[in-house]
Amino acid sequence: MDVLNVDYMLGLVPVLLRYLPLTLQLAGTGMVLALILACLFAVIRVLRIPVLNQLTIVFISFFRGTPLLVQLFLFYYGLPQLVSALTVIDGVTATIMGLTMHFSAYMAESIRAAIVGVDRSQTEAALSIGMTNGQMMRRIVLPQATRVALPTLMNYFIDMIKATSLAFTLGVTELMGATQKEASGSFLYFEAFIVAAIMYWVVVELLSKLQNHLEIRLNKAYSR
Amino acid sequence: MIKLDSLSKHFGSTVVLDGIDLTIDKGEIVVIIGPSGTGKSTLLRCINFLEQPTAGTMTVGDLTVDVKKANRAEILSMRRRTAFVFQNYALFANKTALQNIAERLLVVDKWPKEEAYRRAREILDQIGLGEKADAYPASMSGGQQQRVGIGRAMAAGAEVILFDEPTSSLDPEWVEEVLGLMKQLASERQTMMVVTHEMSFARDVADRVIFIDGGRIVEQGPPSEIFYNPQDPRTKDFLKKILATNPV
Ligand SMILES: Nc1ncnc2c1ncn2[C@@H]1O[C@H](COP(=O)(O)OP(=O)(O)OP(=O)(O)O)[C@@H](O)[C@H]1O
Ligand SMILES: [Mg+2]
Numbered sequence: 001m002d003v004l005n006v007d008y009m010l011g012l013v014p015v016l017l018r019y020l021p022l023t024l025q026l027a028g029t030g031m032v033l034a035l036i037l038a039c040l041f042a043v044i045r046v047l048r049i050p051v052l053n054q055l056t057i058v059f060i061s062f063f064r065g066t067p068l069l070v071q072l073f074l075f076y077y078g079l080p081q082l083v084s085a086l087t088v089i090d091g092v093t094a095t096i097m098g099l100t101m102h103f104s105a106y107m108a109e110s111i112r113a114a115i116v117g118v119d120r121s122q123t124e125a126a127l128s129i130g131m132t133n134g135q136m137m138r139r140i141v142l143p144q145a146t147r148v149a150l151p152t153l154m155n156y157f158i159d160m161i162k163a164t165s166l167a168f169t170l171g172v173t174e175l176m177g178a179t180q181k182e183a184s185g186s187f188l189y190f191e192a193f194i195v196a197a198i199m200y201w202v203v204v205e206l207l208s209k210l211q212n213h214l215e216i217r218l219n220k221a222y223s224r
Numbered sequence: 225m226i227k228l229d230s231l232s233k234h235f236g237s238t239v240v241l242d243g244i245d246l247t248i249d250k251g252e253i254v255v256i257i258g259p260s261g262t263g264k265s266t267l268l269r270c271i272n273f274l275e276q277p278t279a280g281t282m283t284v285g286d287l288t289v290d291v292k293k294a295n296r297a298e299i300l301s302m303r304r305r306t307a308f309v310f311q312n313y314a315l316f317a318n319k320t321a322l323q324n325i326a327e328r329l330l331v332v333d334k335w336p337k338e339e340a341y342r343r344a345r346e347i348l349d350q351i352g353l354g355e356k357a358d359a360y361p362a363s364m365s366g367g368q369q370q371r372v373g374i375g376r377a378m379a380a381g382a383e384v385i386l387f388d389e390p391t392s393s394l395d396p397e398w399v400e401e402v403l404g405l406m407k408q409l410a411s412e413r414q415t416m417m418v419v420t421h422e423m424s425f426a427r428d429v430a431d432r433v434i435f436i437d438g439g440r441i442v443e444q445g446p447p448s449e450i451f452y453n454p455q456d457p458r459t460k461d462f463l464k465k466i467l468a469t470n471p472v
């Protein structure tokens with residue numbers, strides 16, 4: 001067993017850093033789309049909009065009940081076979097689709113819980129001054145629910161960043177894919193993957209810091 | 225003007241309001257009293273359409289609706305003509321004092337931002353909380369919160385402000401400042417319907433006191449008559465009890 005090849009590791013850092021933006025792009029795009037979808041699902045569930053509510057329940061159940069990797073393969077290999085127009089679907093698109101749907105299913109449930117948790121007095125006050133349901137949701141309920149849901153949503157974002165590593169199975173060369181290639185060239189697997197691990201770790205830590213700041217800011221209104 | 229014609233409200237098989245007929249003139253101050261669970265809150269909530277009444281017709285200003293057939297637009301319109309002050313204040317927790325008051329003007333009445341905030345600031349000064357403009361509800365005392373609650377109702381420019389036990393949740397030290405603000409509104413002849421156990425407020429401020437029991441108006445009249453010469457045994461009984469705990 002050789003000692004750790006530190007020079008190799010240091011040299012690998014700038015190489016792998018070039019693939020970090022793609023990783024962040026996958027997670028960032030996935031998160032924004034998942035949030036939009038999740039809010040939509042949550043509102044549908046809370047207002048129990050007929051038909052859409054049932055469809056949403058099935059959607060959420062499916063995407064929570066099956067492995068992300070299976071979903072990614074379904075989108076990448078399965079969909080084009082089913083719908084020929086989708087043969088152009090590339091790994092990046094399939095990954096973003098998979099991440100979006102998978103995480104929106106989880107996030108919808110925590111957003112829904114946060115919405116339902118907003119005190120009834122808040123919604124009554126909104127209605128009493130003549131707001132429509134939509135105005136009440138946008139101006140009063142969702143902002144308050146956001147504060148409650150934020151820690152959970154940030155945790156999902158962190159999960160999603162790590163889950164982007166599955167994209168390499170669809171041939172996407174993001175951080176994980178690049179590491180895999182480098183490692184199989186040099187046979188220095190431990191060194192390569194520890195560098196990749198540290199990169200994920202640092203990103204997640206930075207995000208946790210951001211989370212703390214956001215929480216303090218959002219909580220300011222609610223503390224004496 | 226507010227006019228209720230055989231307004232009733234059922235929750236399932238329980239009849240909470242049993243055919244209320246009531247006309248309130250513009251500028252009139254009406255205090256509603258009655259035992260617990262007799263439908264006082266429900267009456268106010270029905271007028272603000274926080275509950276949909278089961279039957280009857282309701283007129284507020286120039287709008288009359290058959291409550292059973294009221295559509296969304298009519299319900300919104302009714303809500304916008306009436307303002308509600310809640311027992312637990314119910315200020316928007318994510319908004320400052322100023323924003324709480326401006327919200328209605330901005331969102332419902334679609335005033336330009338500048339105008340809405342100018343008016344909200346005016347009201348804030350009127351309720352004596354000018355320096356609390358940027359304070360969030362969580363950092364205000366109960367009395368201050370309820371004054372903002374009243375300010376929010378004032379911003380509506382509503383035909384009537386409905387007060388549901390506005391001082392019942394307050395620590396005793398804050399009751400006077402809230403009652404004081406209500407008296408100020410009353411002196412400006414803002415039409416008000418007030419459910420309260422503050423009998424001295426009723427005696428000093430009300431034009432008319434209405435005693436409700438079992439979802440019906442049992443007796444009504446000027447405070448001098450209701451308090452000093454009640455006719456119905458239920459009114460007498462109630463007053464005896466309430467005056468023992470809330471002396472005038
Ligand atoms: N949403 C509801 N569902 C079922 N019953 C209700 C509902 N709201 C009120 N009630 C019932 O209606 C009756 C009248 O309630 P309401 O709150 O109007 O009384 P109140 O006169 O305001 O009493 P209090 O002095 O205790 O505030 C009560 O028996 C109550 O249990
Ligand atoms: Mg009540």
